[in-house]
Amino acid sequence: MRGIIYNGTSTELVDGIKLREPGPRDVVVRIAAAGLCHSDVSYMNGLYPVPSPGVCGHEGAGIVERVGDAVTHVKPGDHIAIATLSACGMCPPCASGRPTACRATLGNATQPFTFDGDPIWNFAGVSTFVEQTVIRDIQCVKLPDDVPLSSAAIVGCGVITGMGAVFNRANVKRGQSAAVFGVGGVGLNVIQALKVQGAEKIIAIDTVPEKEALARKFGATHFLDGKREDIVDAITQICPASESAVRGPFNAGGVNWAFDCVAHPTVTWNALESLEWEGNVVVIGVASQTAEFKGLYGRLTQVDRGIIGCRYGSSSPHRDFPYIMNLYRTGQVLLDELVTAVRPIDKWQDSIHEMETGAVARGVLSF
Numbered sequence: 507m508r509g510i511i512y513n514g515t516s517t518e519l520v521d522g523i524k525l526r527e528p529g530p531r532d533v534v535v536r537i538a539a540a541g542l543c544h545s546d547v548s549y550m551n552g553l554y555p556v557p558s559p560g561v562c563g564h565e566g567a568g569i570v571e572r573v574g575d576a577v578t579h580v581k582p583g584d585h586i587a588i589a590t591l592s593a594c595g596m597c598p599p600c601a602s603g604r605p606t607a608c609r610a611t612l613g614n615a616t617q618p619f620t621f622d623g624d625p626i627w628n629f630a631g632v633s634t635f636v637e638q639t640v641i642r643d644i645q646c647v648k649l650p651d652d653v654p655l656s657s658a659a660i661v662g663c664g665v666i667t668g669m670g671a672v673f674n675r676a677n678v679k680r681g682q683s684a685a686v687f688g689v690g691g692v693g694l695n696v697i698q699a700l701k702v703q704g705a706e707k708i709i710a711i712d713t714v715p716e717k718e719a720l721a722r723k724f725g726a727t728h729f730l731d732g733k734r735e736d737i738v739d740a741i742t743q744i745c746p747a748s749e750s751a752v753r754g755p756f757n758a759g760g761v762n763w764a765f766d767c768v769a770h771p772t773v774t775w776n777a778l779e780s781l782e783w784e785g786n787v788v789v790i791g792v793a794s795q796t797a798e799f800k801g802l803y804g805r806l807t808q809v810d811r812g813i814i815g816c817r818y819g820s821s822s823p824h825r826d827f828p829y830i831m832n833l834y835r836t837g838q839v840l841l842d843e844l845v846t847a848v849r850p851i852d853k854w855q856d857s858i859h860e861m862e863t864g865a866v867a868r869g870v871l872s873f
Contacts, residue, residue, distance in 0.1 A: 508873075509619075509636030510854060511626060514558040517550045519852060523561065523636060524620045530576040531643045535586065539659035539848070540634035541565030542857050542869045543691055545792065549629055553794060560627035561619055563871075564590050566634030567649065567658035577643045585649040587658045589666075589823035592631045592642050603825060606817045634659075635851065637873050647827040650835070656848050656870050657834075657841040660691065661827055663818075664868055665841070668695025668767070670819015670826055671790050672703060676763055680704030683745045685780055687732070688767030689717045691844065691868040692790060694724045696765045698839050701725030709741055709761065714864040724840060732773075741780040756809045758783055769793040774813075775801060783809040790816050844868045 509523045528534050540563045548554060549562060570584045580586060592614045593605035600608050614631035618640045633639045649658050668691070672678055684705050686696045689712040700708045701724070709728040710721035718729040730740050738760075739752070746752045747759030762785050764777035769791030777787045778801045805811055819826070833839040848870045849857050857869035 507637040508851060509633075510562045510851070511559050511621065512550050512562055512629075514552070517562065519854060520621060522621060523626065525638050525640055526618050526620075528572055528574045528640055530574040532574045532640050533570055533577060533580060533586075533643050533646050534572040534638055534640050535566075535568040535588065535646070536571050536638050537566050537568040537634050537636060537873055538655040539567055539873075540871045541660040541662075541664060541691075542854070542861060542871060543664055544861070545630075545663070546635075547858060547861070548792070555795070556629070557615055557627045559621075559624075560615075560629045561633035561636045561639070562629055563635030564630035564632045565660055565663040566632065566639075567655040567662070570646070571638060574643070579643065580646045580648055585651055585653070585655060585658070586646045587649055587661045587827055588632055588634065588641060589645045589647060589662050589827070590630045590632050591818060591821070591823055592645055595644055603822045604820070605822055606820050635854070635871065645823075647823050650831065653831060653834070654842065656845055656872065658831075659870055660844055660868050661830060661841070662823075664691035665695050665830060665844070666819045666821045666823070666826060667790060667816075668692040668819065669699040669830060669839070670821040671765060671788050671816045672696055672699035673826070673829075674820035675814065675816040676765075676786065676788055678703040678705055678763055681706045682762040683707035683709070683782075684763040684765065685709040685711060685741050685761045685777065686726070686765045686767065687711045687773045687777055688791065689714075689721045689726075690767065693765070693767040694720065694844060694867055696767065696790070697721060697726050698724045702833065702838055705763075707745060707761070709744055711737065711741075717864065720867060723843065738776050738779045745782065747782075756783065757805060758809075761785060763788065765790060767791050769797070771797070771799040774799040778802075778805055778811070778813065781805070781811050784811065786812045786814060788814055788816050845870050848872050
């Protein structure tokens with residue numbers, strides 16, 4: 507079968523990949539659609555300290571082909587969305603609905619594939635840039651048959667990472683304000699989750715001004731060019747400390763929430779500087795393990811500001827995926843509109859180019 511393999515130095519589409527048989531709690535999935543995100547490109551560029559050669563891709567949806575003897579909640583023919591989170595289901599975090607804190611979700615690299623007789627690793631416990639993959643049963647979330655698989659494909663990372671940051675990690679209240687730094691696939695989902703929560707002012711910030719129309723379509727009330735040097739002042743002009751002053755004591759004024767979907771030191775600094783008293787920065791973007799940021803202690807103390815991280819939307823897939831699907835089916839969130847282009851797998855390089863130039867909200871590969 508066909509699939510995209512990163513060999514440690516280069517990436518190519520190959521034919522002839524073979525897949526092992528499923529174990530008792532495994533599920534073989536025929537991939538119908540696979541989302542392409544920055545994490546995939548980072549893997550292809552060798553940014554992550556994970557083994558190679560490996561089959562790329564980690565967002566996907568498809569149809570169950572075969573199941574192991576112990577699998578009970580899905581069967582052949584079911585439509586599913588794939589979660590990268592391979593949790594144990596039994597530890598205290600799992601039992602309390604916090605599987606992103608499950609230690610079993612780390613280091614799930616296995617070799618379910620072979621190519622030319624050599625073992626090939628998976629990526630992010632999934633691998634979706636291939637015609638068929640094998641995953642654990644807990645990673646399969648059953649979908650209603652009327653949900654397009656091309657739209658469901660992006661729920662497993664870009665959608666849940668952005669929406670989950672708002673629904674689970676943050677505590678956004680109706681009428682509050684928020685700034686979203688980075689209007690890519692994750693940022694757009696932060697924006698529409700903020701809209702669902704009833705945020706009054708949603709300020710989208712991106713260095714590509716052409717994204718303004720898209721940001722507003724998903725719920726942004728304001729848009730700012732991220733290249734402007736006075737970005738913090740521009741945010742506080744929208745959310746001033748009072749009617750008479752833009753900023754007040756202890757840097758009062760600004761937004762209640764700032765979502766950093768970029769993870770760049772300048773962005774994180776600006777996010778912290780743009781906070782109102784008791785505001786919080788939620789860092790969602792992924793940087794290298796050695797990347798650093800800085801901030802002023804005085805922005806945190808006395809006025810209860812904070813900086814928090816967020817992994818995979820702090821989500822519980824079997825709770826959150828169905829919730830998002832219900833929001834989609836009732837018209838409260840957009841999924842189809844997130845998928846700007848669906849391309850066949852042999853056009854994967856075109857999809858990467860479109861993503862890097864900001865031409866798409868989310869590109870999807872199909873088989």
